[in-house]
Each structure stands twice: as structure tokens, then as C-alpha cells.
Amino acid sequence: MPTPRNKALRKFEKSLPIALLRARETTARLFKPFIDSHDLTMPQWRVIRALAEAEALDAKTLAERCVILPPSLTRIFRGLTQRGLIEPVDCTDARRHMVRLTPEGQALFEQVVQESEPSYRQLAAAFGADRLDTLLDLLNELRDTVQTMQDDTTAEPAPEPARRRVAGLR
Numbered sequence: 001m002p003t004p005r006n007k008a009l010r011k012f013e014k015s016l017p018i019a020l021l022r023a024r025e026t027t028a029r030l031f032k033p034f035i036d037s038h039d040l041t042m043p044q045w046r047v048i049r050a051l052a053e054a055e056a057l058d059a060k061t062l063a064e065r066c067v068i069l070p071p072s073l074t075r076i077f078r079g080l081t082q083r084g085l086i087e088p089v090d091c092t093d094a095r096r097h098m099v100r101l102t103p104e105g106q107a108l109f110e111q112v113v114q115e116s117e118p119s120y121r122q123l124a125a126a127f128g129a130d131r132l133d134t135l136l137d138l139l140n141e142l143r144d145t146v147q148t149m150q151d152d153t154t155a156e157p158a159p160e161p162a163r164r165r166v167a168g169l170r
Helices: 016-036 042-052 059-066 070-082 103-127 129-155
Strands: 086-089 098-101
Touching (some): 042 059, 042 086, 042 103, 059 070, 098 103
């Protein structure tokens, strides 16, 4: 058995990024069949899900909320618009691309939720509804904490790179 070079390194099973990735993949597999049955991708579903809670959202907000890169979001908008699930919203700021669910998009959202709700209830019963709520709260707190740490890091000016002496100069 190989010995780790860095004794302080956490074991693979205790790696936070790996644990989060495994939990995400496993949980997504629970709900993916409901999304697949409506010929949607997971990113498309995230956009529909986010829009279902809002009158309309701009592309920047949707990209952040749904964790989707802007170029991918443009393709998602195109596909959902062609299917008649979202529509553009007039906005006084021409730089903002606002969209909302169409009645068809809202109906699809409600149908997927209705179909997947038994699985969600089953998960809550198996894991514990209170524990699931606590987990969601903790994950949001973790995200906020890491974001704050990153903001603090980027707020400090980067140190100047060390100057190297080049032959013939200085």
C-alpha cells in the first residue's frame, strides 16, 4: 500500500470536495429520471426551477443562482425559448436580458415537481426531514463562508512578483 507523501493530507474519504461531489451525483441520480422524461437537461431544469420562484430574472442572476456559465446559459435560453417554455421580458435596461416562464413552462414545472415529490418525501423520510433541512442550511452556510473567504482574499492587493535579475540588466 503506498504511503502518502504528505502526512497532513486528509484521507480521500474525508475530502470535502469529493464528499460534496459524491452527494451531488447520487442525489441528482434520484431526480434525473423525472427531468429526462420531459426531455430536459439538468441545467435547463435549474433555470426552470429558478424562474418558477420569480416573476422574471435577468441572465446574470440566473447564471449565478443556477451555477451555469453565461455561454451555456445562452444555449439553454435558446432551447427553452424554442420549446415555448420561457420568453423574453421587456426591460428598460437594454444590457439586461430578462426572461420568465411561459404558461407552458409553469405547467411543465408543476408536472415535474408533482412527479418527483414522492421521491423527495421518501428521501426526507429515510434521511430525516429535520436532518435534511439542517443539511441544506449547513451547505448554504458553507457556501457563504467560502465565498466570504474568497472575497477577503481578493480584497487584498496581490504581492508584487519577485524581480529576477536578468543577465546584462541592472
